[in-house]
Amino acid sequence: MEYKEEILSKYPCFRKTVGIPMEDIVESHDGREVTLLKYIYNHPKLDSELRGSPQAILDAMDEFAAQEDFLINIGSHKAAVLTELLKEHQPKVIVELGGYVGYSAILFGKILRETYPPPSSTTHVYSLELDPLVASIAMNLVSLAGLSSVVEVIVGPSAHTLQRLHDEQILAPNDLDMLFLDHVEELYRDDLALCERLGYLDKSGVLVVADNVVRPGAPEYREYVRGNPRFRKSWGVPGLIVPGDYEDELEISLV
Ligand SMILES: C[S@@+](CC[C@H](N)C(=O)[O-])C[C@H]1O[C@@H](n2cnc3c(N)ncnc32)[C@H](O)[C@@H]1O
Numbered sequence: 001m002e003y004k005e006e007i008l009s010k011y012p013c014f015r016k017t018v019g020i021p022m023e024d025i026v027e028s029h030d031g032r033e034v035t036l037l038k039y040i041y042n043h044p045k046l047d048s049e050l051r052g053s054p055q056a057i058l059d060a061m062d063e064f065a066a067q068e069d070f071l072i073n074i075g076s077h078k079a080a081v082l083t084e085l086l087k088e089h090q091p092k093v094i095v096e097l098g099g100y101v102g103y104s105a106i107l108f109g110k111i112l113r114e115t116y117p118p119p120s121s122t123t124h125v126y127s128l129e130l131d132p133l134v135a136s137i138a139m140n141l142v143s144l145a146g147l148s149s150v151v152e153v154i155v156g157p158s159a160h161t162l163q164r165l166h167d168e169q170i171l172a173p174n175d176l177d178m179l180f181l182d183h184v185e186e187l188y189r190d191d192l193a194l195c196e197r198l199g200y201l202d203k204s205g206v207l208v209v210a211d212n213v214v215r216p217g218a219p220e221y222r223e224y225v226r227g228n229p230r231f232r233k234s235w236g237v238p239g240l241i242v243p244g245d246y247e248d249e250l251e252i253s254l255v
Pocket residue numbers: 072073074075096097098099100101102103104105128129130131134156157158159182183184187
């Protein structure tokens with residue numbers, strides 16, 4: 001029982017698996033992100049391994065999440081699923097909604113760099129993040145990973161930033177190859193529809209991936225993509241396999 005309490009306090013997201021309501025549970029934006037940044041810069045392998053190594057920084061973030069405090073990023077299991085997907089589809093330009101401290105953005109930047117080694121300059125990750133503090137931490141870690149030329153963190157509400165990228169001709173409609181939705185489940189459907197209106201999903205082959213579609217859940221979003229003729233197919237992929245939970249947590253759709 002004591003062990004269970006310890007697990008639940010360290011990993012609040014598991015509360016939903018035992019029926020404890022998520023209300024009043026804080027699992028991010030409470031100072032732990034600054035603690036993470038200090039943890040990385042105090043890391044004994046900072047100079048010998050972390051600087052310039054996206055994978056070593058992802059590993060250090062996983063290490064922090066396992067040993068210090070829970071982080072709401074995709075984590076290593078979904079990172080492996082997404083790595084396979086990106087290797088198969090080889091997107092060049094990715095937009096993610098909800099960047100947090102940069103874990104998924106660093107993963108995407110790492111894969112783009114491996115797939116299209118420098119001096120290729122046509123690859124880009126736009127990581128859209130509402131909160132300027134966590135976005136600043138992401139920028140710092142992206143830079144430490146040596147990925148500043150590939151990954152751009154942009155602060156602001158997703159819908160506003162998407163509209164701005166379009167109106168200021170920063171991202172042309174046909175340039176987008178992958179959209180990753182990982183911000184607020186209630187916004188997934190509207191932000192996807194905005195991308196459709198802006199022409200970002202007109203090109204055949206664009207990949208759209210949404211996280212957490214089962215828990216906390218985005219049923220409207222899943223219904224929308226599965227019933228939308230724009231997508232050739234749409235399918236679920238398990239996140240972390242806990243019996244009866246986290247099934248098909250990622251929804252993957254292909255234009
Ligand atoms: C689950 S986290 C993203 C995790 C990240 N994709 C990763 O795996 O490393 C969700 C993030 O979305 C951000 N967010 C919430 N509403 C947003 C909005 N309207 N636009 C952009 N970001 C938003 C939150 O501040 C939070 O940092």
